[in-house]
Amino acid sequence: MYIPKIYKNENQEEIRNFIHENGFAILVNLTSGKLWAxxxxxxxxxxxxxNEILTGHVAIENPQAKSFKDNKDVLVIFSGAHSYISSSWYDHENVPTWNYLAVHIYGNLKIINHEKAVASLKRLVDKYEEKSKKPIKVDDLSNKTMQQARGIVAFEILINSIEAVKKMSQNRDDKDYKNIITELEKTNDNQAIEVANEMKKCSR
Incomplete structure (x- = not known):
């Protein structure tokens, strides 16, 4: 993806934390001659x-699942906080813009066997059940329920490259930067407030 140098994020620990916190992704590849997501x-x-990998699964009925055997090149997109930035918040005339966080991962996909697929499901469920009052465990599910695992195609993606963008008004002076944060906080919009919080954490 196109990333101006000022917005390029090369902090590897930060990128990995971002992926962990924003794990609902878009998997893109070429399926039957057209882009599929x-x-x-x-x-x-x-x-x-x-080696670092991404693990996951899709439904066996998903046409993308059938394409994995012939087209192993994939793009994975992780999106984070984003918000419109009004140029009325600057102390000079300029164009509006958008602040956002995103990570693109390019890699090669490999289908994994049923045993590995179930193990992957366990780790995925454990991650998202962690905050539940009564967390469920895959091991506690009945054989009948677990038959549904036969209806997925699970995979590993070996990571070839990672691109991360962190566009948080780094090109603005301190006065405008602080004013943008203030105006974002006034919106009462969750995404805008999250962007404001990210801007507060940015080292400029």
Whole structure:
């Protein structure tokens, strides 16, 4: 993706935390001659040799699942906080813009067997059940319920490259920067307030 140098995020720890916190991704590849996208949760993990991978699954009925055998190149998009930035918040005339956080991962997909698929499901469920009052465990589900796991195609994506953008008004002077934060907080919009919080954390 196109990232002006000022907005390029190369902090690897920050990128990995972002993926963990924004794990509902878009998986894109070429399916039957056209671009195809599926919205799914993915986990950032390491394989047996220590390489970083993404793990997840799609429904077996999804045409994308059939394409994995012939087209292993994929793009995964993780999106974070974003908000419109009005140029009325500057002390000079300029154009409006948009602040946002995003990570693109390019890699090669490999289908995994049923045993690994179930293990991957367990880790995924454990992550998102962590905050539940009565967390469920895949191991506690009945055999009848777990038959549904036969209806998925699970995979690992070996990561080739990562691109991360952190566009948070870094090109503005201190006065405008602080005013943008103030105006975002006034909106009472959750996304805008999240952007304001991210801006407060940015080192400029």
């Amino acid at each position: 599926t919205h799914i949760p993915l986990l950032l993990e390491k394989d047996e040799t220590g």
